[in-house]
Amino acid sequence: MRLQMTGLGLLTLFMNTAIAATDPLSWSVTGSFPARTSVGNSYLVVYTFTSHLPFTMPTSLTATVQTTGNDFTITNECHGQKLSPGKSCNISIGLNPKSLGNKTVAVTVKYSNTTIAPPVLTTTTLATSLDSNWVGLIGVNYSPNHYASGNQFNNHDVFYTGTANGNGVSNTYMEMSQLKAAGFTAVRSYQTVEYAWIDIINSANALGLKVIYEAVIPQNGSNADITNAVSVLNNVISAVGASVFSSTVTLVFAGHENYSNTDISYLTSAVSQLQSALSSNGVGSIPVGSALVSGDLVTPGSPSDMQALINSYSASAPLGFDPYPFQWGVMPPDQAVSNMTLINSIAWDYAKVQAQSFYVSPRPILMAETGWATSGTGQFAGYYCYSNGGCFPSVANAATYLTALYKYVKTTSNNSGVLVFEAYDEPAKDPGNPTDAENFYGVFDTNCNLKNNNTNLLPNTSFSTTSNLGCQGYVNGALFTVVGTQPGAVTNQPPFIVQVTQTNPTTNLSASYTVTTPNQNRTNQNVYPWPQFLAFNNTSITITGVTSGASCSTTATVTNQVISFGAMSCTNPSYPVNCSGTVCYLPFNNF
Amino acid sequence: MKKLILLALLSVSQCGFAAPSLYGWYVGGSVGGTSPIISHQSVVRNDLDWPSDQYRYHDVSTNALLALQSGYTWSSCHCWFPSYTLAASYTYVFPSEIKGRVRQFSLPEFENYRFRYNVQRQTFLALFKADIYRWCNLMPFFTVGAGFSLNRSENYAEHALDNVTPRLSPRFGRKTNASASYIIGAGFDFIATRNVLVSLEYHYGYFGHAHTRSGDEDFAQQKLATKLNSNTILLSANYYIGC
Numbered sequence: 074m075r076l077q078m079t080g081l082g083l084l085t086l087f088m089n090t091a092i093a094a095t096d097p098l099s100w101s102v103t104g105s106f107p108a109r110t111s112v113g114n115s116y117l118v119v120y121t122f123t124s125h126l127p128f129t130m131p132t133s134l135t136a137t138v139q140t141t142g143n144d145f146t147i148t149n150e151c152h153g154q155k156l157s158p159g160k161s162c163n164i165s166i167g168l169n170p171k172s173l174g175n176k177t178v179a180v181t182v183k184y185s186n187t188t189i190a191p192p193v194l195t196t197t198t199l200a201t202s203l204d205s206n207w208v209g210l211i212g213v214n215y216s217p218n219h220y221a222s223g224n225q226f227n228n229h230d231v232f233y234t235g236t237a238n239g240n241g242v243s244n245t246y247m248e249m250s251q252l253k254a255a256g257f258t259a260v261r262s263y264q265t266v267e268y269a270w271i272d273i274i275n276s277a278n279a280l281g282l283k284v285i286y287e288a289v290i291p292q293n294g295s296n297a298d299i300t301n302a303v304s305v306l307n308n309v310i311s312a313v314g315a316s317v318f319s320s321t322v323t324l325v326f327a328g329h330e331n332y333s334n335t336d337i338s339y340l341t342s343a344v345s346q347l348q349s350a351l352s353s354n355g356v357g358s359i360p361v362g363s364a365l366v367s368g369d370l371v372t373p374g375s376p377s378d379m380q381a382l383i384n385s386y387s388a389s390a391p392l393g394f395d396p397y398p399f400q401w402g403v404m405p406p407d408q409a410v411s412n413m414t415l416i417n418s419i420a421w422d423y424a425k426v427q428a429q430s431f432y433v434s435p436r437p438i439l440m441a442e443t444g445w446a447t448s449g450t451g452q453f454a455g456y457y458c459y460s461n462g463g464c465f466p467s468v469a470n471a472a473t474y475l476t477a478l479y480k481y482v483k484t485t486s487n488n489s490g491v492l493v494f495e496a497y498d499e500p501a502k503d504p505g506n507p508t509d510a511e512n513f514y515g516v517f518d519t520n521c522n523l524k525n526n527n528t529n530l531l532p533n534t535s536f537s538t539t540s541n542l543g544c545q546g547y548v549n550g551a552l553f554t555v556v557g558t559q560p561g562a563v564t565n566q567p568p569f570i571v572q573v574t575q576t577n578p579t580t581n582l583s584a585s586y587t588v589t590t591p592n593q594n595r596t597n598q599n600v601y602p603w604p605q606f607l608a609f610n611n612t613s614i615t616i617t618g619v620t621s622g623a624s625c626s627t628t629a630t631v632t633n634q635v636i637s638f639g640a641m642s643c644t645n646p647s648y649p650v651n652c653s654g655t656v657c658y659l660p661f662n663n664f
Numbered sequence: 665m666k667k668l669i670l671l672a673l674l675s676v677s678q679c680g681f682a683a684p685s686l687y688g689w690y691v692g693g694s695v696g697g698t699s700p701i702i703s704h705q706s707v708v709r710n711d712l713d714w715p716s717d718q719y720r721y722h723d724v725s726t727n728a729l730l731a732l733q734s735g736y737t738w739s740s741c742h743c744w745f746p747s748y749t750l751a752a753s754y755t756y757v758f759p760s761e762i763k764g765r766v767r768q769f770s771l772p773e774f775e776n777y778r779f780r781y782n783v784q785r786q787t788f789l790a791l792f793k794a795d796i797y798r799w800c801n802l803m804p805f806f807t808v809g810a811g812f813s814l815n816r817s818e819n820y821a822e823h824a825l826d827n828v829t830p831r832l833s834p835r836f837g838r839k840t841n842a843s844a845s846y847i848i849g850a851g852f853d854f855i856a857t858r859n860v861l862v863s864l865e866y867h868y869g870y871f872g873h874a875h876t877r878s879g880d881e882d883f884a885q886q887k888l889a890t891k892l893n894s895n896t897i898l899l900s901a902n903y904y905i906g907c
Contacts, residue, residue, distance in 0.1 A: 094776045094825040097768055126769070131713030181832075185714040186882040187768065188832040 098134075098156075098184050099123050104428060106168055106178070106194045111201040113208075113435040113488035116168040117413055117424035120180055120191060124156035131155070135183040136164060142176045144168055144198075148414035151182060167413025167424055170198035171486040206323065207391045207437035209483055210490030211532045212259030212285065213252055214442055217245050217269060219497035219519055222504030225552055225634060230269035232552050232605035233571070233588050234544075241571075241588035244544055244607070245269070246276035251521060251543035252496055253280050256532030261285035261441065261492045263329060267305055267600045271312045278313075278321040285441075285492065290328025290343045290363075293336045299343045302327075303350045308600050310354040319356040327363045329441065330395060337378040341385035348387060362390030364441035370394045371425045380431040391490065392432070395442035396422040399474070402458030404465055406445060406474035410481050419443065419481060423489065437488050443478065444494035445471035447524055449510030453503060456510070466510055472529035475516070479532050497521065497544075521545045546579025550609045551636040552655060553629070555590070555616060557603070559661040563595040567620035567663055571604070575612035584609060589619070608636055616650050616657060618664035623648035685746060685798075686861050687739035692902030694731035694865075700724045700760050700783070701893040708834075708886045715769040719779065719888055723763040731755040731898065733791065746798040751791040753809065759784040759818075762890070766822065779822035781836065783874045785892065787813040787845055801855040807867065809847045815874035815892060816840040834879035836888050843872015849896075856901075863900040869893065 104118040124130065136151035146167035154162050166178055178194040217230040226232070226244075234244045249260060260282060262273055270286065277284045286309075288302040306325070310318045327343040340363065348361045363382065370392060373379045383392065398409035401417035413420035419440070426432055446466040451459035458464035475493065482491045498515035500507065516530040517523055521543030528534040557566035568591045577584040584607070593601040608614065610631040617624035623645035629638050629652075638652035648660040706719040735751025759782040768774035789811035795803035818838035824830045849867020856862045871892040878887050 094828045095773050096776065096827075096829050097774050098829075100829060125773075127771070132711050183882065185710040185769070186708075186717070186834075186886070188882065189829045190832065191829070 095125055096189075097124070097126050097187070098182065098189065099125060100182075100189070100191055102191065104424075106176075106196040108196060110168065110170050110176075110196045110198045111434050112170050112173070112198060112486050113201045113203045113437075114170070114427050115413060115420060115424035115487070116196075117421065117428065118166045118168075118178070118194065119414075120164040120166075121161050122151055122156075122164070122182055123161040124158060126156075127158055129155055129157040130184060132185070134162070137181050138164060138166060139179045139181075140166075140177065142172060142174075144170050144172060144176065145178065146411075146413045146420070148412065165414030166194075167420060168196070169413065169420070169486055171484075173198050173200055201435045203435055203485060203488055204389065204391070204437050206389070207439055207490040208485055208488055210259060210439070211257060211479055211482055212261060212283070212490070212492040213255075213257040213516075214492050214495040215249065215252060215260040215262050215273075216495065216497070216499060217248070217262070217265065217273070218501070219499045219515070220501065220548065221519060222501040224501070224548065226547065227501055229552065229602075229605050230265055231272040232607050233573075233586055234547065234607045235584050236586045241586035243272050243276065244547065245272050246279065248496070248521065248543045249273070249276050249280055249282055251517070251541045253282055254533065254541040255516070255523075255536050257282075257493070257496075259283035259285060259323065259492065260496070261287060261326075263287045264289065267308045267312065267597075268602050270305075270309045271600070274309065274313045274318060274321050278317050282321075283323045284321050285324045285326060286322045287326040287329055288343070288347055290331055290340070292328075292331040293333055294331075294339060296339075296342070299339075299346050302343070303346055305599075306347065306350050307354065308597070310351075310356060312600055315355045318354075319359060322356075322359055324390060325351065325359055325361045326393065326441070327361055329364045330366045331363070332365050332369050332378070332382065334375055334378065337375075337381055340382055344382075344385040360387030360390035362386040362393055364393030364395060364439075367394045367396040367422055370429065371396075371422050373429065373431075376430055379429070383431050391437040391439040392426065393439045393441040394422070394426070395494075396440055397443055399445045399464065399466070400451065400454075400456040400458055402456075402462045402464055406465075406470045407477035409474060410477035419478065420487070423487065435488060437490060440489065440491040442494040443491060444514045445474040446510035446513045447471045447515075448513040449508050451510050453506040453509040454511050464510065466513065468525045468527055468530070471516070471524075472527045475531075476529050517543065520548060542580055542582070546577040546584075546609075547607060548634070549578050549631070550584075550607045551631045551634045552605045553608055553636055553638075553652070553657060554603050554605050554655060555657045555659060557659045557664075559659075559663065562659075566592060566595075566659065567618060568592055569619060569659060569664060570615075570617040570624075571606055572615040572617070573606060573608060573612055575609045578609055614638075614652075614657075616659070618648055618660070621645065621648050621660075621664050623660075623664065625650035627652060684858055685739035685741065686855055686859070686902075686904045687737050687747065688904055688906050689734070689736050690861070690902045690904040691734045692732070692861075692900055694729075694733070694755075694898045694900040696729050696731070696896055696898035697726055698729050698757055698894045698896040699726045701895070702762060703890040705764075706888045706890060708883070708888070710769070711882075715771070718767040718770050719764055720767055720775070721762055721764040721890065725761045727758045727760045729755055729757040729896065729898075731900070733900075733902075735791065737904070743798050745794060745796060746803060747795045749791070749793040751793070753787075753789045753791055755785075755787040755789070757785040757787070765825075775825075776828040777822045777824055777831070779820065781820040781876065781888070782818050783890070783892065784816045784818070785813050785871055785874075787811065787869075787871060789845065789847060795853055803853040803855075804850070805853055805863075806850045807847070807865065808849075809867075811845055813843050813845040813871040813892070814840055815843060815872060817874045817876040817888065820876060820888070832881075834883035834886065836879045836883065836886075837877030839875055839877035839887075841873065841875050843892075845869065845871045847896075851898075859904050861902040861904065863898070863902070865898040865900065867896050867898070869896060
C-alpha cells in the first residue's frame with residue numbers, strides 16, 4: 074500500500090490529537106538523591122514500573138541498575154518479571170554514603186526490544202562530623218520489675234541481693250552488671266519511681282554505665298503530669314547529686330510513644346519544663362528529647378507537629394523512635410536491619426526519616442526501642458504481621474536480627490544508636506495472655522538466663538554465661554524490709570546495719586551482704602523508702618543499731634517466696650528487733 | 665476541398681520548419697524537483713511473541729535534483745515523430761527527510777516516538793525519448809527509461825512524544841543499496857538555437873527500495889525499508905555537438 078504523503082500529513086495530525094501517547098511501561102519514582110549527600114545520611118529512591126499493555130508480557134523484563142561505588146543497596150523486583158496488565162514492580166535503591174565523592178545510579182529496563190532509562194541519578198558525597206555520643210551507642214532497655222505477674226519483686230524495684238567489691242548491692246546493680254558484661258554501655262529505664270531511679274543511676278555510675286532517664290509524660294496528659302515528672306526529676310537529682318547525675322545520665326526523654334495529634338503543645342511544654350528543671354539543678358547540659366512510635370517520624374501524619382516537637386528538643390538530643398521490623402513481619406531478620414530497600418527495615422526507616430522535611434542532617438537518630446520477640450504471638454498486641462503473612466519469633470531470629478543490628482549501629486555512616494528492647498522478659502506485661510509476644514522481647518529471660526545461651530543476642534559474643542548471673546535464683550527468695558518504729562522514725566532513725574548470710578540455692582554461690590542504712594528523711598517514701606532485702610531459705614540475719622551497738626539475730630526460712638522468721642536473739646534486751654510477716658521492726662529507743 | 669486535403673498530407677509528411685532540426689550527439693543537464701512517494705509504513709519485529717512495531721511514515725520532503733545525460737538524436741523533417749533519442753543519464757537527488765511515528769506493538773495508544781531519517785538517491789538510466797510532433801520549435805515527447813538506483817538511508821533519529829519515556833534509539837545505520845529502476849514520462853522539447861534543446865519534463869519513477877542498516881543491539885536483526893517512487897519535474901538543456 075502506498076500513500077501520497079501530502080494527504081497523509083493531515084490525517085496523521087488528526088490522529089495524533091485524538092490519541093494521547095502512553096508508555097507501555099510507565100515509571101515513577103519516589104525519593105531522590107540530593108545533589109549534595111553526606112556521610113551519616115541514608116537516601117532511598119524507589120522506581121515503580123507499571124505495565125499499560127493490554128496483554129501479559131510474553132517475555133520477561135530485563136532490569137539493571139548500574140552504580141558507581143559500593144555504597145548502594147539495591148533490590149530489583151522487576152528483573153525477570155512478566156507483568157500482567159496494570160501490574161507494577163519496584164526497583165529500590167538505597168544510598169548510605171561511606172565514601173566521599175561523586176556517585177551515580179543508572180537504571181535501565183528492557184521490555185521486548187524497547188529499553189527505557191530514567192535519568193541517571195548523580196550526587197556528590199561530602200564529609201560530615203557526626204555526634205560520637207550517639208553514633209555507635211548500643212544500650213538496652215531495662216525494667217527492674219521484670220518478673221512474672223504477681224511476683225513480689227515487681228512491687229518493689231530495688232532490694233539488696235548480694236555483695237560486690239565489698240559492698241552490699243541491689244538487684245539493679247547485679248542486673249546491670251550482667252548487662253554491662255553482655256556488652257551494653259547504657260540503659261534506659263521507664264515507669265519507675267524515684268528510689269528506683271536513684272538506685273539505677275548510682276549503680277550505673279558505679280559500673281561505668283550511662284543512663285537514659287525517662288520522665289513519665291503520658292500521652293494526652295495534663296500539666297499536672299508534667300509538674301509531677303519535674304518533681305520526680307528534681308528528687309532524683311537531689312538524691313544522687315548533680316555530679317553523679319550529669320556524669321551518668323546522658324539524655325532525658327520527655328516520655329515515650331506519647332505523641333498524638335492533639336497533644337503537641339503539651340509535649341513541647343514538657344520538654345521545655347524538663348530542660349528548665351535540669352538547668353535549675355545545675356545539669357542543664359544534659360539534652361532533653363523524646364521517643365516516638367516509628368510511624369510518627371517515618372510516615373508522619375503531621376510533619377509540622379514533628380517539626381515543632383523537634384524544635385523543642387535540646388540541640389544535642391538525638392531523634393528517638395521505636396522501629397520494630399519484627400512487628401511488620403519483615404524477613405529475613407538480618408535484612409530487616411540492613412536492607413534499605415526492604416520496606417519497614419531499620420535502614421528503610423532511617424532513610425524515610427532522613428528524607429522528612431523536619432530532619433536536619435547530621436542529627437543522629439536513636440532507636441530508643443527495637444527488638445525481636447523470641448516467642449509468642451502477635452495476636453494480642455495487634456501486630457501487623459499477625460494478620461499479614463505471619464510473625465516470626467524465635468531466639469535464632471532474634472539473634473540474627475540483633476547481630477545485624479549491632480553491626481548496623483557500629484557502622485558510623487549509619488549515624489545511629491540503639492537501645493535494645495529489652496534486657497529481660499516481662500511476663501507481667503500481659504499476664505492475661507501468657508503467649509503474647511510482648512512478654513518475650515528479652516535477650517535474657519525473666520530469671521536472667523541468656524536465652525538458649527545464644528551470645529549472638531548480645532553485643533559481646535564472648536559473654537560468659539557462668540560468670541554473669543544477674544538475678545538468677547532470686548525467685549527462690551523472698552523480700553523482707555526493716556522499718557523504724559520510734560516516734561519520728563521517718564526522719565530520725567539512726568543508721569542500722571543489716572547483715573545477711575546465705576547461699577543462692579540456684580547458683581550455689583554466696584548471696585551474703587552487709588548493708589549500712591544511713592539516717593534519711595523518709596517522709597517521701599518514693600524517694601527514701603525503708604530498705605528491702607532478699608533472703609533465701611535458711612538465711613541468717615543480723616540487724617545492728619549503729620548508735621546503740623546492739624544487735625539481734627535470727628534465721629529465716631523461705632518457701633514459695635514466703636519468708637518465716639525464727640526466734641530472735643538480741644545482744645541487749647533493751648533493743649529488741651521484732652520480725653513478723655515480711656517486716657523487721659527496729660527498736661523504738663534510738664537503736 | 666481537395667486543396668485542404670493536400671495540405672494536410674503535406675503536413676504529415678514534411679513541415680516547413682523555422683529552425684533546423686537538432687540531431688547527433690549531445691550532452692545536457694537538468695534541474696528539477698521530485699516529490700517522493702514512499703511506503704505507508706515499515707514493520708519492525710519485536711522479541712518472540714511480542715506484536716511488531718509499526719514505523720508509520722507521515723511525511724517526506726520534496727527535493728531538488730540534478731541530472732546529466734548524454735545521447736544521440738535522430739531527426740527527420742516530418743512533423744510527426746520528428747526525432748528519437750537514446751541517452752544515458754545520471755541523476756542525483758538531494759536527501760529527502762522521511763518523518764514518521766513509531767507505533768509500538770501496532771497499538772494506536774502506543775504511538776510514542778517521532779522518528780526521521782534521510783534517503784538520498786542516485787539513479788543511472790538508459791533513456792529513450794520520442795518527440796511526437798513538431799509545431800514550429802515546440803515538440804511534445806514521451807520518454808521511458810530503465811536502469812538502477814543507489815539508494816542511501818542514513819541519519820536515523822527519534823525522540824519521544826510528550827509524556828513518553830525516551831528509549832534507547834534503535835540507531836538504524838547508514839546503508840546504500842542498489843535497486844532496479846524505471847521511469848515513464850512526457851514533456852515538451854523546445855529548439856532554442858541551432859545547438860540547444862530545452863525541455864520541460866514530468867516523469868513518474870520507480871526506484872526500488874531503500875533500506876537502513878540493522879539497528880544496534882536489540883534491533884540487530886531489524887531495519888527500516890521503504891519503496892521509493894516519485895513524481896518529478898525536470899527542466900533540461902541539451903547541447904548538440906556538431907549541428
